[in-house]
Amino acid sequence: MAYTPNREPLGAWNRLITKYRMHSGSVAYLLQRITGIGLIVYLFVHIWALSSLTKGHAAFAEEMKTFSTPPFKFVEWALGTLVMFHAFNGIRIAVVDLANGAKYHKKLLAGVWIAGIAVVIGMFCLIFSTELFAK
Amino acid sequence: MSSENQYVQKNAGYLRGYTRSRNSGAPAWWMQRITGLALVVLTVGHYILMHYNPTSGHDYGETAARLASPWFKGVYLGFITIGMYHGLNGVWNIIRDFKMKSMWGQTLFGLLVVAGLVFIAVGWNTILTFDPLKP
Incomplete structure (x- = not known):
């Protein structure tokens, strides 16, 4: 009997969210895709915003004044959380796929969360260093 | 048995779009892992360069100093291209997770290719036409 996948509209995500049991691995799979979408949207914005470099010193400085206000700094930090999860979990995916990681992927996932949270806290201190550590 | 055959007959149109692909998807799968690992290295470097002090990522002078190096320019041309890809x-x-008529799939694929090429061009233009002396 030939295998015929049961495809419904929005089938894959519908099954993932409503029918799969939320093991740590399925949560990581979903988060990898959601953070990935966030990052590609940001990459478009990032390339577009930095094209002001070609308009000269004044235009760029004016734009950076906006991006250095606390709300934008917070967004910058929040973006860092997406980057760190996507990068660390991406390393885990590569280890599972290309090395022997399937045998210890849950330990790798624990490492992803620990390393990710540590780096994200460090990033917060760095980005808000002028506010946090005022003279 | 019969219900699967009926399913295939009923959905022959869109199943064709999936089964008559020119390749298995394995090269794209490999490229996704290889570019992903390259991006981990590049992104760590990018984060350190842009955040090692509060102004390093936001100051025109420091940006201009970095862009004076042809090595930096070359790495960043690659960074934009690999990141976009x-x-x-x-x-x-993600799009291929969903049930989709092949016409829709092809349209979205075309949009992704065009968006990618346009924004790679915008990014390359920013780096290659940057003039540090422009006021």
Whole structure:
């Protein structure tokens, strides 16, 4: 009997969210895709915003004044959380796929969360260093 | 048995779009891992360069100083290209999770390719036409 996948509209995500049991691995799979979408949207914005470099010193400085206000700094930090999860979990995916990681992927996932949270806290201190550590 | 055959007959149109692909998807799968690992290295470097002090990522002078190096320019041309490829290939992977008529799939694929090429061009233009002396 030939295998015929049961495809419904929005089938894959519908099954993932409503029918799969939320093991740590399925949560990581979903988060990898959601953070990935966030990052590609940001990459478009990032390339577009930095094209002001070609308009000269004044235009760029004016734009950076906006991006250095606390709300934008917070967004910058929040973006860092997406980057760190996507990068660390991406390393885990590569280890599972290309090395022997399937045998210890849950330990790798624990490492992803620990390393990710540590780096994200460090990033917060760095980005808000002028506010946090005022003279 | 019969219900599967009926399913195939009823959905022959769109199943064709999936089964008559020119390749198995394995090269894209490999490229996604290789570019992903390259991006981990590049992104760590990018984060350190842009955040090692509060102004390093936001100051025109420091940006101009970095862009004076042809090595930096070369790495960043690659960074833009690899990042765009990895991101849009990832979006395409997500799109393929959904049941979709092949016409829709092809339209979205075309949009991703065009968006990628346009924004790679914008990014390359920013780096290659940057003039530090412009006021």
